[in-house]
Amino acid sequence: MTPELKGFVLLSLIKIVVVFSVMMVGVMMVIWMERRVSAWKQDRLGPNRVGPQGLLQSVADGIKNFAKEDVIPEQANKLLFVVAPALSFIPAMLTFAVIPVAAPLPVDFDFTVPILGQFVHSGPMPMMIADLPIGMLFIVAVGSLSVYGIVLAGWSSANKYSLLGGLRASAQMVSYEVALGFSFVGVLMLAGNVTLPEIVAHQQDSVWFVFALTLGFILFFVSNLAETNRLPFDLPETESELVTGFHTEYSSMKFAMFFMAEYTHIITGSALVATLFLGGWDIPFTSWDSGDPTVLKSLLTLAFFAMKTLFFIYVFIWIRWTLPRFRFDQLMQLGWKFMLPVLLAYILILGATVLVLDSIGWSSGLPYGAALFVMNAVLVYIVFFILDNNRLLLGRTHRKVGT
């Protein structure tokens, strides 16, 4: 191994340990945050005894989960039953590897360790675990693996509730994966690249995609909610009818791993929405952050990225206590009969608009962003107020067709 490669691997290992630890602590914090925010919305106190403001509640719950009895049902398929929690936890965590969390950090070192030899690194280090050339494709590929954990958990438990939960999860995640895939094609069309740092850079140069792709942003966020099995799409779990569905039979640390996987999904999903549509680590109204990398820039952009991610995490929790749960037929209708045709039409309209704008010479800058935003505003109005006829917005989604 060359000294450069050794330096690269050393840095990667440091990044991996840091990201993993931050994610684990982050998951605990988000669980605490969800419980406190839920309590606040329901006018009760929530966990506030363990540690300051109850911050250590999740740690206490984790320790308790380690020490609880681990029941494996008699008729369960033992191997799959044990593997399933790990299978849902691994892809949720792995997605975070390609999300850039801050502006590149300048790292220069050159030192020699006895036995191991020389380690060298110079120049800016991307603030992500792996700057893959396939970026977004990696996220789609890994994201689609997360359905396996849930389906195998549901099937292997040999429990009717779990089986139904697993089946619903498979149909739902598979349907919304199509919508998720279509809704970020717009991002690729505007950015012209699949790697996330390039998408962020493009948003710094022109406008944040939340303005240029408003409708795509809304539909991406909705399919993200469905992919993470959060309310109003939590049909695989539904406490009131399926007794938490695919993890009814799970106890102890295996249950905790499903819980961690769900919250890791929320964090990565929020980070992804922030990266694709809110400019990632971009600081608004300044181009100072895209210049030469310095330590201060990395720290400040990291803070901005964390704020954007936290905002979307809060929206996830907010939606949970705002919208009632869909029925399963409504859910499938929303996915296949509403989002799919709307997204296909959206891709074509967006393509035509960009071609027209290109032909009159607006291919970046403010007029370009403004034109796209106006186009999106018109589309959002048409989709949600005319085509939809207020059914979605007023919650009357179901309409008997024929029969």
Added chain:
Amino acid sequence: MIQEYIPILLFLGFIVANAIGMLVFSHILSPRRPTKIKASPYESGMPPLGSTRERFSVKFYLIAMLFIVFDIEVVFLIPWGVQFRKLGLTGFVAMAIFILVLEVGHAYAWKRGALEWD
């Protein structure tokens, strides 16, 4: 650049090791007092009725098949989206025809009731 994939492998190894560690650690720590009732499937307190390994609705297979068709469409759209500006009008018209053809299939599935859940 094959070097970029090294960190992914390391990260995957790290996560898998952690996941296995959590499972093994809780297996060692947790007490084990199995009883007949505890090991039976939970059905809201009732004695379990019948087998769980039963047939389920054909709808789920139908959705899975539709998913494959449309996910492949996503796979075609991603490289097209990335090269969209360079392909220009020709690429746009070609993709419009492709989407239109698939939309015919979607409309057919819709009309035949493949998307109904009653």
